[in-house]
Amino acid sequence: MRNKRDGSVQSVSRAVDLLEALSDGEEHGVTELGKQLRVHKATASRLLATLAQRRLVYRNPATDKYRLGLGLIHLAGSAMAGIDLIGQARPILEDLAATTSETVNLAVLDGNQVMHVDQIAGTRNIVNVSWVGRRTPLHCTANGKVLLAFLEAPERDRMLAPPLEALTGNTITSRRKLERQLTEIRGRGYARAIEELEDGLNVVAAPVRGADGGVVAAVSVGGPAFRMRPRELGKLGRMAMDAGAAISRRMGFVKGRRSNGST
Amino acid sequence: MRNKRDGSVQSVSRAVDLLEALSDGEEHGVTELGKQLRVHKATASRLLATLAQRRLVYRNPATDKYRLGLGLIHLAGSAMAGIDLIGQARPILEDLAATTSETVNLAVLDGNQVMHVDQIAGTRNIVNVSWVGRRTPLHCTANGKVLLAFLEAPERDRMLAPPLEALTGNTITSRRKLERQLTEIRGRGYARAIEELEDGLNVVAAPVRGADGGVVAAVSVGGPAFRMRPRELGKLGRMAMDAGAAISRRMGFVKGRRSNGST
DNA sequence: ATACGGAGTTACACATTGCGCAACAAGAGA
């Protein structure tokens, strides 16, 4: 009607809303979901029936409640296979996780955020929170800073629409200061984020290059600040760099070639 | 909607069609997809725009073509986290892959098929085909037979609607013969599939139990027939059983409890 | 047992919404 001039298809949009509402991993009932989306339960019922028929949601026959379905794994699997990055990176991430005992992540640029596409949990961790599929800001994560550092300046400008939100006391909110760090990162080869995203969380990250020399992803090693002391970050950073280089090689990157950033 | 007796929502269904059309990992254009779905390209354009807005598809700015988007990884990640099985199983699958050097899979029941939810590639493999997200029949795979064996008889009847398709010369197509094997599997604790799904592919599989004692998944070890000789399958089967038991323990299964199959 | 309340599905009727058409804009070759 008035606000529908975005050209999007209402029922599809609502269906995606349903999927996202279910993405907490819990089971939800029809009425409950209807309320959450502000649509009548009849509508929710029909949308869910459609999604269930296509296996994007699964209906628990016992409780009659819905959760996300295995069809999504199929689609996501294809999405990942398309990238091919994850398959190539996996064994190297595992090595890196084994030698550092910390959590290792692989991340790519998604819009103006960092998308985590794979993770190997550190052996030292009790609780195993998966970051896969989660997005975080660019300016306050090690992965994000790597991805930013190797971007063209105009692109970077588009990504970094002010203000840079402060998530902890350490978050860099000045564009100038951030640019200085990015220059450092390009020179040194890896990035650090010291309690910039979460208090008590330190991360280092290094670039992964594709066949054409462009940076396509970032590998990170992260853990609690009490284990990842500043003086050890150098060693971990170099390990991340080695892993990044190894993945790059598998992606067809030939050493010595330079990413000049041209198309 | 005279002939639409299934009560499903057309545009949502078409949106899912689009996602599936894109699930080959390739990029596709609007017109092309419209043709494939037998809808006008204008319709395809609007549906794709909606999906793109929600990050389920990604539009390559250079070519204006679509591929699956990273939003799917988010949803699928949640779907997997919801199950929790994958997270718990991962390290054990890795051990199993390391000791056997063959490819290890984790699979669950999805409708009347086997859905592969995780995989660790064997170190001996050159090419690394991912089965994650792929579905296979129940009656001719080791995973499938494990899942069948621990199902209630009436459920099993529903799953095994005849005819049992023969995919190779070794595929079991007789229901009686299959039932006999399932009894064997329950007694022995693991299943074998000897070139029943693909020529030259042998697999063994063992059950994974949930906290209530019911079988929730299957772990398999598979490889080429020339490496996985019949006389070695016993040893590999026992290793799969151990891995299955270890995962079961992590899932809260207490040894000695019996799955009596009642609710 | 019976009554009650909550959850989910379905028939129905209306008008919102999504669809096809066709004109338009933007590239890519020739």
Next chain:
DNA sequence: TCTCTTGTTGCGCAATGTGTAACTCCGTAT
């Protein structure tokens, strides 16, 4: 420059999706 292909956007129609409400189940309390 002309042409062919690909994608987007008004427009008008009606098919489609939606809300209302009645109905069925089920579980729980009376």
